[in-house]
Amino acid sequence: MNMNVEIDHRATKATAPELNAGPVVSIVNIGKTYARGNLVALSDVSFDVGRGEFIVILGPSGAGKSTLLRCINRLAEPTKGRIYLNGKEITDRRRELRDARRQIGMVFQQFNLVTRLSVLLNVLSGRLSYRPTWRSFFYSFTREDRAIALECLEMVGLGHKVFQRADTLSGGEQQRVAIARALAQRPNVILADEPVASLDPKIARQVLKYLKEISQRLGISVICNLHQVDFAREYAERIVGLCQGQKIFDGPPSELTDDILNKIYGMRAEADGD
Amino acid sequence: MSRVTDYAAVQPAPTLADRAKFLAFLLIAAAFLGWSANALELSPGELIHSMPVIGRYLARMFPPDWSALQGLWDPTVDTICIALWGTVIASIIGLPLGILAAKNMNSPAVVRLTSLTILNVLRSISELIWAIFFVAAVGLGPFPGALALGVNFGGILGRLYAEAIENVDQKPLEALRATGANHLQTIMFAVLPQVLPQIVSYNLYWFEVGVRSATVLGMIGAGGIGFELVTTIRLYDFRQTSAILIVILLLVTVIDRVSAILRRAIVK
Known part of the structure; x- marks a missing residue:
């Protein structure tokens, strides 16, 4: 326990960034405590995300990875700390939050598509925040939106499945549709919450490859939660190790020693033993 | 922690109090039905008595016009x-x-x-x-x-x-x-x-x-x-x-x- 406190201090150097210079996302001393049962899900996590960076948040389940991602776009409300997007703080004020969320794509473990709708409509729903509400009463989109949606589907290799219902696709294909939906937002950053946990390894690699390509080719930063060490080593440019809500590692995969891995995963075994 | 499948083991046998409660419930339900039948002037005798009248009305319905x-x-x-x-x-x-x-x-x-x-x-x-x-x-x-x-x-x-x-x-x-x-x-x-x-x-x-x-x-x-x-x-x-x-x-x-x-x- 005392070990990570020491490493944590190094992380708190992250301060409010200057406008438009520096990191895309800046996470400063984020903490979340659930009122019921005084459960601490996250405590004092800080780090910056550079443009086009592919960061893997690594940790066992229950480490607070999901809470961390959800605090970034405020699907969960942090009880402590601040998040900056391009130097602007993300608050819970409705209009501002909408603007922020538009720039943050999100991909989920269960894909979270509207399965009864076509692939195209699912991807187009990534464009909703750009358009007035009345249009959605008629399921109407602009020519530009449609072009963007098709382009995003091409990018994930699903240009030929545009009009199929989402529930006719395989798991891997559904996740690629979800990635296309996130891309259609034209985001600065994509949050991927265990995007491959429901997929078999071969398909998982394919999905991670798409995410990696997105970060490299489009300069979109990707923050990806994973619990599999080998995937993290293979795809991450940088790994943030999380255990029991605390950041206990932050560095390139080459510095992720067995010793550190033991700390990330071992501590849980200790805690479970209690 | 294994899953419990033997329900008999989980569900306790009804106690005397449980049985008494159930019996009381039955009595109250029966009393209520009896009281409401009275309020309705429910009378099977009357129904049997008026069968011929019902029959006459039905007969007047045939054949359909x-x-x-x-x-x-x-x-x-x-x-x-x-x-x-x-x-x-x-x-x-x-x-x-x-x-x-x-x-x-x-x-x-x-x-x-x-x-x-x-x-x-x-x-x-x-x-x-x-x-x-x-x-x-x-x-x-x-x-x-x-x-x-x-x-x-x-x-x-x-x-x-x-x-x-x-x-x-x-x-x-x-x-x-x-x-x-x-x-x-x-x-x-x-x-x-x-x-x-x-x-x-x-x-x-x-x-x-x-x-x-x-x-x-x-x-x-x-x-x-x-x-x-x-x-x-x-x-x-x-x-x-x-x-x-x-x-x-x-x-x-x-x-x-x-x-x-x-x-x-x-x-x-």
Whole structure:
């Protein structure tokens, strides 16, 4: 326990960034405590995300990875700390939050598509925040939106499945549709919450490859939660190790020693033993 | 921690107190039924006694007088239209209220409770009472019938819609919220597509009920085939009454079948 406190201090150097210079996302001393049962899900996590960076948040389940991602776009409300997007703080004020969320794509473990709708409509729903509400009463989109949606589907290799219902696709294909939906937002950053946990390894690699390509080719930063060490080593440019809500590692995969891995995963075994 | 499968081991044998409670419940139920039978002046003897009278009335209904079918086409169509428009009005009333009343739509508590109350009021006042009110307000004819059905069924459908919405998969909603879509956009793109099959199915079912109901509404002057039926009864022309009853039977059967087929086709 005392070990990570020491490493944590190094992380708190992250301060409010200057406008438009520096990191895309800046996470400063984020903490979340659930009122019921005084459960601490996250405590004092800080780090910056550079443009086009592919960061893997690594940790066992229950480490607070999901809470961390959800605090970034405020699907969960942090009880402590601040998040900056391009130097602007993300608050819970409705209009501002909408603007922020538009720039943050999100991909989920269960894909979270509207399965009864076509692939195209699912991807187009990534464009909703750009358009007035009345249009959605008629399921109407602009020519530009449609072009963007098709382009995003091409990018994930699903240009030929545009009009199929989402529930006719395989798991891997559904996740690629979800990635296309996130891309259609034209985001600065994509949050991927265990995007491959429901997929078999071969398909998982394919999905991670798409995410990696997105970060490299489009300069979109990707923050990806994973619990599999080998995937993290293979795809991450940088790994943030999380255990029991605390950041206990932050560095390139080459510095992720067995010793550190033991700390990330071992501590849980200790805690479970209690 | 293994899963418990031996239910006998989990469920304790009923205690003496449990048995006593059950016996007390039975006694109270029996007493209540006895008291209410008395209040009704329920009398099997009377029923047996009046069998011949019932028989005489039934005999006077045969054979059906098919001349009653003359001019019956328009009222029949009216009846179907009352049910159709009643259901349409009901969805227009029920959908917004149902959305506002659904727990998972995060409406402010005041709004949710108000919607629930409105739905309750609409639902608990029967369509017959509504029809009397609307006949007084807008005059005789099919229009007040459609309004009456629409208002009452609106209360029922709204409640059913709300329940359907409450059972929706929340994950796509969260995904759309994460894209920055607003509340109404989320409803249009993540909630409605999920509940649409159920909405269509409920509407078809309540259209069926509406056809049956509309025949009754006719009797109090809200147009349709029921008005013709009640006229023949008032004229003691029971052979015409039976002919009209057979038409109603056919109508309801056909509508039931068609709507059952449609529902099966849609709910996939």
